[in-house]
Each structure stands twice: as structure tokens, then as C-alpha cells.
Amino acid sequence: MGIQAVIFDIGNVLIEWNPEQFYDAEIGEERRKALFEQVDLHGMNDRVDRGEDFRRTVHDTAEAHPDHGEAIRLWHDRWIEMASPAIDQSVRLLRRLRANGVPVFALSNFGIDTFAQAETAYDFLGEFDRRYISGHKGVIKPDPAFYRMVEEDCGLPPEALLFTDDRADNIAMASSRGWQTHLFRGPQGWADRLVSEGLLAREQAA
Missing domain, CATH: 1.10.150 (DNA polymerase; domain 1)
Structure with missing residues (x-):
């Protein structure tokens, strides 16, 4: 799959x-x-x-x-x-995935008030197909309950999800649930992973 x-x-x-x-x-x-x-x-x-x-x-x-x-x-x-600045290449990757018809979700530890502030500064935060924000869920990564909420809400099997995060503990929990994962160490490595998965063409990954 x-x-x-x-x-x-x-x-x-x-x-x-x-x-x-x-x-x-x-x-x-x-x-x-x-x-x-x-x-x-x-x-x-x-x-x-x-x-x-x-x-x-x-x-x-x-x-x-x-x-x-x-x-x-x-x-x-x-x-x-x-909480600044935006990582511009990552934002471009998000938008190009969506332009290619790939559903894109957010899974983030973020407060209710802080996320509201961030939305006023970063318009791309309104562009996700689904958003899972910890303050609204009452649980933070890497609690497995947070990942389970994602699985139950989106209805996709774990192996069909590709997740990137900069924290190894968050990635380890996702991997333990069967998700595909990428430990984020910079936008170019993430771009290369998306190309290798066939989700973006090489020219879209800059």
C-alpha cells in the first residue's frame, strides 16, 4: 500500500x-x-x-x-x-503536495491560544486537510492516545501515513504504531524523502 x-x-x-x-x-x-x-x-x-x-x-x-x-x-x-520564522522550503513542500492531490495533515503539540496566534502570522496553517492540535485534544505527543486519535479520525491504515517530526521520541511512537516516518533534520532531506516516495517530482522539491 x-x-x-x-x-x-x-x-x-x-x-x-x-x-x-x-x-x-x-x-x-x-x-x-x-x-x-x-x-x-x-x-x-x-x-x-x-x-x-x-x-x-x-x-x-x-x-x-x-x-x-x-x-x-x-x-x-x-x-x-x-515561533519564527517560517521554514520556507517546508511550506513549499506542503503546498506542492496538496497541489498534487496528496492529503496533508498537521499533528502538533500546540496550545489553543498559541495556535490561534500562529494562524494570524502564518497563513499556511489554514491549508491542511486535517489538523490535530494538542491543546484542542488535551494530549501531547508522544502519548499513543494522540496518534490513535489521528488514525480513528482519518480512517486510513497506519502504513498509509507518512509522518515527519524533529523529535526522535515522537517519531519512535509513530513507527511503533506502523506509520511510515521521517526524522526531520532539514527541509532538503524531507524533500528527498517525498521524491523517493513518488509524492513529488524532483523539480517540485526545491
């Missing part, structure tokens, strides 16, 4: 996501290292991705760590600057 749908992660596949880089520019590397060592900001973000209120979650964390409160609030107040 061939590939019948292609599934994209969003962060670091279609949009760059590197909070550490943002904080290095804002407060300096030394202060950033201290902040991330003392405050579990990625754990905070996981709570948002599970559907907790974005502003309240960030502000509660800031209040719990007053020495870093101002810096922590940047996660909310300037979030869209952290």
Missing part, C-alpha cells in the same frame, strides 16, 4: 521554534542558562500544549519565580517572536 496522507509536525518543521535562542538575544546566554536551569519553562509550555490557559499558566509561573518573573512573562508577551 502506498502513502495516502502526509503528516507534518509544525514546530521546527514548518516554523522555527527555539526559545533558548530568543532568550539569548533578550537577556544574554548566561542569564538564560540560569533561567532555564531554575525554571522548567518547557514543562510550562507542555501544560499550555495540553490545553491550559496560556496567559494564566505563564503568569502563574512568573509569580512562583519572582526573581525571573519579567523574563518568564516574555514567553507570553512576545511568544510569536519565539
Whole structure:
């Protein structure tokens, strides 16, 4: 059976996501290292991705760590600057797949409020045939329940799904369920995989 749908992660596949880089520019590397060592900001973000209120979650964390409160609030107040820029070649691949009639889905850990913000900045987020966003589902990758939701909703067999993600644990879970997978390490490698699967012509993969 061939590939019948292609599934994209969003962060670091279609949009760059590197909070550490943002904080290095804002407060300096030394202060950033201290902040991330003392405050579990990625754990905070996981709570948002599970559907907790974005502003309240960030502000509660800031209040719990007053020495870093101002810096922590940047996660909310300037979030869209952290989630940037778009990875243009990946966006072109998404659009060319759809132009070829290949269904394209999103499977991403993303908060309700943060995804709404991202939609205002990145029009391609509205171009998926199906979107599976963790904040709306109350579960995050790599929980197998999230992958099961995709399978049940789209009605396609696991082996007909080709999924790309930049995190090895997310890819490993998909592989364990029988999905076809590609560990994203840059858009050109992903383009080459799509060509090898016969989903894009070589000239479409630039």
C-alpha cells in the first residue's frame, strides 16, 4: 500500500521554534542558562500544549519565580517572536503536495491560544486537510492516545501515513504504531524523502 496522507509536525518543521535562542538575544546566554536551569519553562509550555490557559499558566509561573518573573512573562508577551520564522522550503513542500492531490495533515503539540496566534502570522496553517492540535485534544505527543486519535479520525491504515517530526521520541511512537516516518533534520532531506516516495517530482522539491 502506498502513502495516502502526509503528516507534518509544525514546530521546527514548518516554523522555527527555539526559545533558548530568543532568550539569548533578550537577556544574554548566561542569564538564560540560569533561567532555564531554575525554571522548567518547557514543562510550562507542555501544560499550555495540553490545553491550559496560556496567559494564566505563564503568569502563574512568573509569580512562583519572582526573581525571573519579567523574563518568564516574555514567553507570553512576545511568544510569536519565539515561533519564527517560517521554514520556507517546508511550506513549499506542503503546498506542492496538496497541489498534487496528496492529503496533508498537521499533528502538533500546540496550545489553543498559541495556535490561534500562529494562524494570524502564518497563513499556511489554514491549508491542511486535517489538523490535530494538542491543546484542542488535551494530549501531547508522544502519548499513543494522540496518534490513535489521528488514525480513528482519518480512517486510513497506519502504513498509509507518512509522518515527519524533529523529535526522535515522537517519531519512535509513530513507527511503533506502523506509520511510515521521517526524522526531520532539514527541509532538503524531507524533500528527498517525498521524491523517493513518488509524492513529488524532483523539480517540485526545491
